[in-house]
Structure formats: structure tokens, C-alpha cells
Amino acid sequence: MFYWDTSALVKQFIEEVGTDEAIALRADTPPHATATIAYTETFSALRRRVREAVLGESHYHEVVRRFLQEWPAYVRVNLDESILGRSRALLERYPLRTLDAIHLASAIELQDHLDEPSVLISADIQLLRAATAEHLETKRLPL
Secondary structure (H helix, E strand, C coil), X not given: CEEECHHHHHHCCCCCCCHHHHHHHHHCCCCXXXXXXXXXXXXXXXXXXXXXXXXXXXXXXXXXXXXXXXXXXXXXXXXXXXXXXXXXXXXXXXXXXXXHHHHHHHHHHHHHHCCCCCEEEECCHHHHHHHHHCCCEEEEXXX
């Protein structure tokens, strides 16, 4: 199962460094997953790009349409007590940001419930280092 953090997920919808790699991975056959928080986090990332004039308003609406079409295809890991507890423990072990800890906890939780490894896809070095230390396979997308 490919698990996408938001840094990787956004690359599928906005042309930037790493977009080609993200699109190629998304075309791969494994099921694809992310945390439910990625929904809000993706909109935050898109709106930031509009504010920074990297993404025009009309292009933003096109990207949102595509994202909303693809969102139901993802296996979504819900934020629950198990994820909260696991993310807290991860924050005690690694220098992660809040949502990165939740993504990592979600990917680990997903792997625990499958008979196959989760592959965490991200452009975030700190998150990937922590994922590797937690025995997840990883794929790094360029920043």
C-alpha cells in the first residue's frame, strides 16, 4: 500500500519539482492511502500557493476539481485515539511537526492492519527519516 503524506499528494495536482515522479507512483497499481487530515491540509497548501501567486485562482479551481474527483479513490485513515497515542509517542522520539507525526502514525497503523508493508511517500526529509527508523519503506519525492 502506498501511503501519501500531503507534501507528496499535492505534487500530483500542481506542476512543481517532483510532479512527474508523483504521477508515475500514483499510476502504479497498489492501493493508495492517506490520512483524513490530508484533505484539509491539501486545501491549505493550495490556498497558500494562491496567496503566494504561484497558483492562479482559475487554475486553483481546476486543481480542486481534480483533487475532489480523486479523493474517494484513496483509502483514508481516520484520526482516532490509536493514531493520537501513536503520534504522541512518535513526537517524543523524533523531531516531527504535528501533522507529520499524524501521517507517520497513520502509515504505521495502516501497515499494522495489512499483510503487506506500507510505503510512505513524502518530500519531507525529517518524516522520511522517522519512517525509516520505524521500519517503513519510503519513497522520497524531490522538494
